[in-house]
Structures are given as C-alpha cells and as structure tokens.
Amino acid sequence: MNGRYAFRIKLSAFLCDNKQVKKYFITFAAIAILGMIVIYYGPTAFKSNNVPNSGGGPLAGNNVAQSPSAPSSPTTPAPTSVPTTYKDGAYKGSDFQNPYGDVQISIVISNGKITTVNLLSMPNAAERSQYLSGQAGPMLQSQTISAQSAQIDGVSGATYTSQSYQQSLQSALDQAKTA
Amino acid sequence: MRKLETIMGIPISIDIPKGNNKIFVDSFAIFSEIDNRFSTYKKDSEVSHFNKGTISLKDCSDSFKAIYAKCLQLKKDTNGYFDAFYNKKYDPSGYVKGYAIDQVANFLKQKGCDEFLINAGGDIAASSHSSKKWKIGISDPNNTKKILAHLEVDAIAIATSGTYERGDHIIDPLTKKKPDFFKSVTIFGPSILIADVYATVIFAMGKKGLELLQQLPGYSCIYVDKNNELKQLLSSK
Secondary structure: OOHHHHHHHHHHHHOOOOHHHHHHHHHHHHHHHHHHHHHHHHHHHHHHHOOOOOOOOOOHHHHOOOOOOOOOOOOOOOOOOOOOOOOOOOOOOOOOOOOOOOOEEEEEEEOOEEEEEEEEOOOHHHOOEEEOOHHHHHHEEOOOOOHHHOOOOEEEOOOOOHHHHHOOHHHHHHHHHHO | OEEEEEEOOEEEEEEOOOOOHHHHHHHHHHHHHHHHHHOOOOOOOHHHHHHHOOOOHHHOOHHHHHHHHHHHHHHHHOOOOOOOOHHHOOOOHHHHHHHHHHHHHHHHHHOOOOOEEEEEOOEEEEEOOOOOOEEEEEEEOOEEEEEEEEEEEOOEEEEEEEOOOOOOOOOOOOOOOOOOOEEEEEEEEOOHHHHHHHHHHHHHHHHHHHHHHHHOOOOEEEEEEOOOOEEEEEOOO
C-alpha cells in the first residue's frame, strides 16, 4: 500500500468532533508535514512534488499528501528514513546520468484491468504514483522483487530507426527469439 | 514463433507462439499493403497521388477516406496537436502505423489466433486468452539497452513517444518549437490507435497534455520528464 493512503487513514483516525481541536490538529499536522518534506528534500521539494497537474486541472485532486512514501514500511507516513532496499545515493540532484537508479515498475494487467503494480527497487524520491481515480489506491502494491527476473517479450520505445534498432534491447530479443 | 521484417522503414516483429508460416506471410503483407497505399515516400502511393492532385478524395479507396476522416477528427479532438495536414500536405503517417498494427491484430483474431504480440518500431499490440502473460518492457529514454518498467499483460496496446530515437521528429504545431518537458511518454490501454496517437500528442503538448488522459478512460501513462523523474498516471478502469 502506498504511504500516502496510509497517511490519510492515520490522520482521519485522530480527527474528532470538536472543531477547535480539529482545527489546531490540522494546522499542526500541516506544519509538521511541510517541515519534514523540507528537511527531507531540501530545496528541490516543491519542484519534485509539483506534478503533474499543478495548474489546477482536472487531476488536481490527486495531488495531495505526496509524502515520499516508503514501500517497505507502509504504515509509517513520516519520511524520516530511507528503506535499506533502496540504493543509497541513487537519486542525486546533480546526477542526471541515471538519477532514478534501478527504477523498475511492474504492472500486471488481467482482462484489460490493472490488477497489480509492483515497484521494483525504486529510489524513494522517484516514486510518484498518481491514480486518475483515488479509488484505485488499494491496487498499488509495493514489493521489491528482482527486476532481473523479467523475461521480456517486447520493448515499447520511441520509434526505432534501423540503425538505432540494431543497438536496442528489442533487437537482442528478436535475435534470440527468431533464431 | 517470431518473425521480423522491415516495412515502412521500421523493424516489425510479430510473435505468434502457435503460428504457421502462412499467417506470418499474410500479416506482413497487410503492413506492406498499407505502406504502399499511405506512404509519403512512395511516388505511386494513394497519399502521394492525392497530394499531387492526380486523384481527388471522392475517387480514393474506402480505407483512404476512413483514415482521412479520422485525421480530421483527431485534429479537432487534440486542438491541432495531431495534425496530418501540417505544412499544407496530407501526411497521415502518425496514424497509419497504429492503424496497420490494429489491422493485423484484427486479421489474426479473425483467423482464430488470439495469442500474438506485434511490435512495430516500439508500438505494441499484444493479445492472449490463455494463461500466458506477455512481458512488455518500456525503454529507458536515457539508455535504450535498459528498461524502466515492465508490464505483464494478457491483452494490451502500448506506444511510446520520445525524441531519443528518431531525433527531432516531433514539434509542437502551435508554438513551432521542440517540446522539451518529456523525455518519453508511454501510453497503454485497449487500442493501439489511441495509444499511438496520444503518446505523440501528449509528448508534443508537454505537461498540459497529461490532462488529456481524463478523456481517455482505460488508458494509463508512464513518463520520464526532462529532469529524469519517472512518473505514472494509472487508470483505475
């Protein structure tokens, strides 16, 4: 389960009927969360959270509570520790070579419906899952499994030229399978 | 069994586990036939004749007329971001690749073959009605030898748009500039016709384009932006 959903549940459990208490609590929680995000992300916090619909478009409702979630500890909303399954330093602002490290997402679709989303060794800061409908939350499963276990049948990518195709993973797959 | 041919200038691989030779020959023949009719590179294609004015729309084939109408509709639906009439020349290439994949997929289903994977230059239609799941990778725009994600699917259409393979072949038709928000955009859902067109449209539109997904129930998006952040917008349908 994604951390942001867990977070919502926890918050709602604390809410009570007393409006004054509720107001103070929400204010306190908002400041605390903001503080944690700033501490955790530093100056890049708002840039990286500002996706993909900050313009207040139809997707805006899903933009809330995108705290950096920790797939291996789903009940912990506070982004205070990086799970050991992530590669340390895999996400650095200045390293644009491959800053998302060994990010892999595995999505299982049955009968045309997404049934499972597995995040495979995804660096914390790169995890930005947004559903078009908030109802889809429980479908997100966070598991760290070996990305290398995938026996890929085909690769979707930007249109290959014959030249770039020769260098591609798809080419290697085709060679192996047409042989 | 998997076979590979280069048609429309792109490598096309078709994987039919229970396929015989004839079904592969017939499938590739559909790609060639569509290429012969719609290529802007072939002097004798219907599209070339239409652009030279040697044939008028009313005398064109039914499939030509159908695609022409579809291109007009898509231009409207995408506020001009899908534009087959750019530079006053009719060029339906942006639609035809998806159309060709769709035609072959329909042909295979008609023949009773419901287990196949067609990959035309990175755009894929896959089908399976058995326990077999296809594993489809999404290319890493920073390193095409690597994959960012994989989908385990029984049936899916998936298309990716980016400038990393063919260079600067996408421009924003409204601003005339190279779009620079995304490194790659992958759209997946039930139909390759939608996935193919909208991967390109969203890529060209930039961040704003993601709102178009609201109009496409059942379609999801995985993208890498210019800051190399990987994000996903998954349909719940």
